[in-house]
Amino acid sequence: MSFRGKVAAVGVGLAGIGEAPGLSHLDLTAMAAKQALDEAGLSFSDVDGLFAANLQNIFAPLNVGEYLGIRPKLSEGTQIGGSSPVAHLIWAALALDAGLIDTALICYGSTQRSVAGKLLSPSTSEPLIYEMPYGPRYPISSYALSTSRHMYEYGTTREQLADVAVAARQWAALNPDAFMRGPLTRDEVIDARMICDPFTVRDCCLVTDGAGAVVLTRSDRARDCNREPVYLLGAAMAHWHRQISQLPDLTQTCASETGPRAFEMAGLKPAEIDVLELYDAFSINPIMFLEDLGFCAKGEGGPFVENGGIAPGGRLPVNTNGGGLSCVHPGMYGIFTVIEAIQQLRGDCGDRQVADAKTAISHGNGGHFSSQVTAIWGVQETL
Amino acid sequence: MPHPLPEGPDERYAAYLAEGRICIQQCGDCQRHVFYPRLFCPHCHGSSLTWREVSGKGTVYATTVIRQRPDKGGPYNLCLVDMEEGVRFPGRVEGPAPEDVKIGMAVAARIKQEDGNPLVVFDPS
Numbered sequence: 070m071s072f073r074g075k076v077a078a079v080g081v082g083l084a085g086i087g088e089a090p091g092l093s094h095l096d097l098t099a100m101a102a103k104q105a106l107d108e109a110g111l112s113f114s115d116v117d118g119l120f121a122a123n124l125q126n127i128f129a130p131l132n133v134g135e136y137l138g139i140r141p142k143l144s145e146g147t148q149i150g151g152s153s154p155v156a157h158l159i160w161a162a163l164a165l166d167a168g169l170i171d172t173a174l175i176c177y178g179s180t181q182r183s184v185a186g187k188l189l190s191p192s193t194s195e196p197l198i199y200e201m202p203y204g205p206r207y208p209i210s211s212y213a214l215s216t217s218r219h220m221y222e223y224g225t226t227r228e229q230l231a232d233v234a235v236a237a238r239q240w241a242a243l244n245p246d247a248f249m250r251g252p253l254t255r256d257e258v259i260d261a262r263m264i265c266d267p268f269t270v271r272d273c274c275l276v277t278d279g280a281g282a283v284v285l286t287r288s289d290r291a292r293d294c295n296r297e298p299v300y301l302l303g304a305a306m307a308h309w310h311r312q313i314s315q316l317p318d319l320t321q322t323c324a325s326e327t328g329p330r331a332f333e334m335a336g337l338k339p340a341e342i343d344v345l346e347l348y349d350a351f352s353i354n355p356i357m358f359l360e361d362l363g364f365c366a367k368g369e370g371g372p373f374v375e376n377g378g379i380a381p382g383g384r385l386p387v388n389t390n391g392g393g394l395s396c397v398h399p400g401m402y403g404i405f406t407v408i409e410a411i412q413q414l415r416g417d418c419g420d421r422q423v424a425d426a427k428t429a430i431s432h433g434n435g436g437h438f439s440s441q442v443t444a445i446w447g448v449q450e451t452l
Numbered sequence: 453m454p455h456p457l458p459e460g461p462d463e464r465y466a467a468y469l470a471e472g473r474i475c476i477q478q479c480g481d482c483q484r485h486v487f488y489p490r491l492f493c494p495h496c497h498g499s500s501l502t503w504r505e506v507s508g509k510g511t512v513y514a515t516t517v518i519r520q521r522p523d524k525g526g527p528y529n530l531c532l533v534d535m536e537e538g539v540r541f542p543g544r545v546e547g548p549a550p551e552d553v554k555i556g557m558a559v560a561a562r563i564k565q566e567d568g569n570p571l572v573v574f575d576p577s
Contacts (some may be wrong), residue, residue, distance in 0.1 A: 198462065198488075199487075199488045199541075199542060200542040202566065202567075202569070202571050203530050203542055203543060203544050204518060204528060204530065205518075205530055205542075206518050210516055210518055210530050213516035214514040214515070214516050214530070214531070214532055215514065216516075217514045217515050217516055217555060218513065218514040218555065221514075221555045221556075262519075263517075263519045264519055265516055265517070265518050265519060266516050266517040266519070266551065267516075312542075313532075314532055314540055314541070314542040315540075319513070319514050319532075
């Protein structure tokens with residue numbers, strides 16, 4: 070089964086990136102959704118497929134649908150952590166291609182910064198009884214354990230991790246929407262407050278507010294929309310574990326499975342991807358995903374990112390919005406990997422625009438390296 | 453009479469710990485060991501899991517230090533230990549400073565009382 074090129078993104082929206090005091094996560098979600106629909110030249114009444122998961126509503130499609138005044142024919146609320154909105158692409162593509170729906174709205178919003186402590190916390194609402202007696206600090210401690218193993222097996226260095234955060238900041242400096250845009254050096258990352266070895270606070274994603282939305286439709290309908298369509302060429306998801314103690318090899322995630330499957334559907338190879346948006350909850354993430362998705366061999370992610378490898382002007386443009394590390398990270402970042410990929414392929418990105426970008430990858434991560442979802446996008450000529 | 457329910461594996465594990473025994477399951481079909489406790493083998497999906505006591509010998513597989521202020525108890529170790537039987541335990545190595553716990557370190561399991569419950573922790577061996 071392939072849905073290569075069958076559906077396209079025709080609108081994206083962002084709202085409340087950074088801080089949005091006084092607004093609820095549903096307010097922000099609605100603002101982003103309105104912007105995405107306006108871009109497409111569509112309206113709320115056109116939406117018959119609603120895709121939503123968040124950290125503030127257990128039954129997110131119900132809350133979002135009610136607020137927006139949408140009565141969907143089909144809704145989907147897969148909650149597998151921060152990758153969920155990327156996973157929703159798969160279900161949206163299938164439902165659109167099957168003719169169950171005509172217009173899919175995927176949306177996410179959070180006021181994690183403004184209402185700190187009032188979120189549905191995955192780590193307190195669901196006790197993981199064999200890990201929690203040892204006082205893990207979720208999710209950072211799980212990623213830190215993985216990093217310890219990556220450093221041990223492959224010699225990945227503290228400096229290489231820092232260079233991921235520095236690259237993100239350099240991209241953020243080119244993005245007026247990014248939350249943290251000031252200069253950041255390798256030494257400043259390493260010398261920042263240690264949170265969970267080897268991570269300092271600068272190795273960790275931001276805690277922000279923010280919302281994002283994407284509108285998809287079938288490719289035949291997409292050509293009638295306002296903006297040039299960006300086509301979904303392939304997508305794949307997988308999960309192998311919930312708790313980090315159950316992942317057999319802490320240096321390999323199931324992105325090693327989703328990457329090949331998504332590339333196969335897209336008919337592309339890693340070398341043919343122009344822009345990468347890789348969920349960077351922590352500085353280890355892009356290193357791990359560059360390896361697992363096949364952009365470099367296992368263990369070579371550290372050297373790959375070192376000395377500006379993924380920074381502006383480097384060997385490969387990664388996390389061009391500034392990522393979760395410097396642009397926005399409102400609890401779940403997945404939707405923003407999708408939005409930035411689409412904006413890059415439409416040429417909307419101003420100072421951070423990657424020249425002649427024709428293909429892009431959105432890679433979502435959820436839980437503790439638990440769920441992985443890869444989506445590959447292309448412009449018209451890639452069909 | 454409805455079908456009888458099996459004994460809860462979490463409760464069985466806790467009961468062994470309370471007796472001073474660290475026990476894990478072994479699959480009668482594929483012979484692999486299983487942790488955390490379950491009703492079905494996650495490797496071959498067989499249902500003939502039986503309990504056995506571990507040797508307690510293990511090796512640190514991954515480790516970190518969770519930093520917190522001294523007035524909150526100070527930094528502490530969090531690690532994953534590969535047990536001789538082939539299962540991996542989350543845990544903590546006690547004794548060395550938390551940052552001195554290293555991958556590859558040989559450790560031995562011990563049951564301690566913590567917050568009123570028995571808990572498996574590790575000592576260098």
